[in-house]
Amino acid sequence: MSDQKLKDSSKIIETLLNNRGIKTKKQIKEFLNPQTPENFSAKELGIDIKEVKKAVKRIKKAIEDKEGIIVYGDYDADGICATAILWETLYKLTKNVLPYIPERVSEGYGLNCDSISKLKANPANGGTKLGLIITVDHGITASQKIEYARRLGIDVIVCDHHEQAEKRPKCSAVIHTDKICATAIAWFLSKEISDKQLADYLALVAIATIADLEPLIGVNRSFVKYGLEELNKTTRPGLLSIFEDAGLKQGEIGTYEVGFIIAPRLNAMGRLEHALESLRLLCTKQLDKAKDLAKKLGLTNKERQLLTEETVRQAKLLIGGLEGRLPKLLVVDSDQYQEGIIGLVAGKLVEEFYRPTLVISRRGQYSKASARSIKGFNIIEAIRLQSDLLVDAGGHPMAAGLTIETAKIEMFKQKLIEMAEEQISDDILEKSLNIDLVIPISLVSEELYNKISLMSPFGLGNPEPLFASKVKVKDFRLVGSEKKHLKMTLGEEQRRGIVGQRLFSAIAFNQGYLSERLKFDEEIELAYNISLNKWNGKEEVELKIKDVRCTA
Numbered sequence: 001m002s003d004q005k006l007k008d009s010s011k012i013i014e015t016l017l018n019n020r021g022i023k024t025k026k027q028i029k030e031f032l033n034p035q036t037p038e039n040f041s042a043k044e045l046g047i048d049i050k051e052v053k054k055a056v057k058r059i060k061k062a063i064e065d066k067e068g069i070i071v072y073g074d075y076d077a078d079g080i081c082a083t084a085i086l087w088e089t090l091y092k093l094t095k096n097v098l099p100y101i102p103e104r105v106s107e108g109y110g111l112n113c114d115s116i117s118k119l120k121a122n123p124a125n126g127g128t129k130l131g132l133i134i135t136v137d138h139g140i141t142a143s144q145k146i147e148y149a150r151r152l153g154i155d156v157i158v159c160d161h162h163e164q165a166e167k168r169p170k171c172s173a174v175i176h177t178d179k180i181c182a183t184a185i186a187w188f189l190s191k192e193i194s195d196k197q198l199a200d201y202l203a204l205v206a207i208a209t210i211a212d213l214e215p216l217i218g219v220n221r222s223f224v225k226y227g228l229e230e231l232n233k234t235t236r237p238g239l240l241s242i243f244e245d246a247g248l249k250q251g252e253i254g255t256y257e258v259g260f261i262i263a264p265r266l267n268a269m270g271r272l273e274h275a276l277e278s279l280r281l282l283c284t285k286q287l288d289k290a291k292d293l294a295k296k297l298g299l300t301n302k303e304r305q306l307l308t309e310e311t312v313r314q315a316k317l318l319i320g321g322l323e324g325r326l327p328k329l330l331v332v333d334s335d336q337y338q339e340g341i342i343g344l345v346a347g348k349l350v351e352e353f354y355r356p357t358l359v360i361s362r363r364g365q366y367s368k369a370s371a372r373s374i375k376g377f378n379i380i381e382a383i384r385l386q387s388d389l390l391v392d393a394g395g396h397p398m399a400a401g402l403t404i405e406t407a408k409i410e411m412f413k414q415k416l417i418e419m420a421e422e423q424i425s426d427d428i429l430e431k432s433l434n435i436d437l438v439i440p441i442s443l444v445s446e447e448l449y450n451k452i453s454l455m456s457p458f459g460l461g462n463p464e465p466l467f468a469s470k471v472k473v474k475d476f477r478l479v480g481s482e483k484k485h486l487k488m489t490l491g492e493e494q495r496r497g498i499v500g501q502r503l504f505s506a507i508a509f510n511q512g513y514l515s516e517r518l519k520f521d522e523e524i525e526l527a528y529n530i531s532l533n534k535w536n537g538k539e540e541v542e543l544k545i546k547d548v549r550c551t552a
Helices: 012-019 025-032 049-064 077-091 113-121 143-151 182-194 199-211 218-231 237-246 255-272 276-283 287-320 339-353 379-384 406-423 446-453 512-517
Strands: 068-072 097-100 130-136 155-160 173-176 330-334 357-361 366-372 390-395 399-405 467-479 485-492 503-508 523-535 538-550
Touching (some): 049 130, 077 097, 077 182, 077 199, 077 255, 077 276, 113 143, 155 182, 255 276, 276 287, 330 406, 339 366, 357 406, 366 406, 379 390
Parallel strands (some): 155 173, 330 357
Antiparallel strands (some): 357 366, 485 503
16 A cells, blocks of 8 residues: 555645656646547557558458458457458448358357368358458467468458467468557558548447456557547447447446446357357347347346356355365366356456466367466466467467367366466465555545546556545445445544544445444545445445455
């Protein structure tokens, strides 16, 4: 916790920005007033403009020669949004283009040789020779599959943001950067193809950027800031239908609504059924069809939630059965785990046990696994060090996926756990809150909330400011249908000569257990965000509690 205490609010924003590495007048101006994405150069996005020009040239040749084009996407929100943007852009220029989303279980992630063969045999729009595949959100590690396509007479353009292998694939063009999500890459390429400003597509870029947990600083901050503006005024039937089904109000959609309500619905189809339905929802122009699809996504997402909860419960039983102390890296596997939700399960286990976690869905000859990590341990690097045991692997330092022969799982688990025991120090496993500032609770006000809001959108890389204050517990109770939430009324810490102190409303969602630490009229230290609660036409500053600590 920072030991810096402020006596007034004049320098709070300055200190918050400084905590995020934003110090100079120029940096502050650019952060608070980011340039619009339309003005970004390829260099600013980490993209090689030469590769973009090669891609545009090959795409225009395919259009002129009436070749069939396939936009080959992925089944998560980033892959779906990227496919939607690039397919819609190309469809305005040629009708010989089709989107393609693989089925998670039967085809797996990325390019698949059998799928390439089928696409070759059944070209776009019944008869047009397939000449070009454009991958979005995958392909950077698919050298062998791209070579297979080339032998079939199909060129490939790769648009990807995942970590590269040692060698880049040999193909028509490789548009790669790790600074932005795949949808932002597809947006930039589409802008270059059409030579138009594509502001309306920024809504999809914002969804993908938030869903893929890109750091919301620099160019990504701009994509999300302006993308949310577009999202809140979109006329796209699919998005409007999601809002309606989810009970969201257009004009009030932020990073939370995207990350925890919209993106999970788009992802749910790919996890349990087929992500092509999510793509259809985004691209349809028919409102009735959009409403039906949105309802289907909502129901599938509820099914996904229940299945995830049950699988987490089963996994925790396995972890609870481990003898002695927990290993520094957790691995759980079962033939009962649904492949589409193992990444979510890994994430839930990381939240609870704060250890890198691998969840394996055992199948026949081959099994699939998803991993999630913690700050300080590069999970994809650790997995790739065991590449001799793997069929395939890909991902980021914080999240990865792999395919492995089922017979090799035990050896893989042993080697990975042994590596983690050597590389992960005890301090990496200590979970802590990063407090921005210790302030008197009296400084909390609607004015301060409004100043803090200028720093939004918040997310990875630009977390919502977290404060700590000493307060007195005036009242507390459990609320919600299952009494999972803690509602509190707080007063200022006891100070001599102060009469008529202000009271503050506070809420701790899903942290009802914190009530066990509390006593009436006791002084505690509170970690919290500042929010604005809107209810029945009234607005009130409210504290969102992250943790409490007794001071006695």
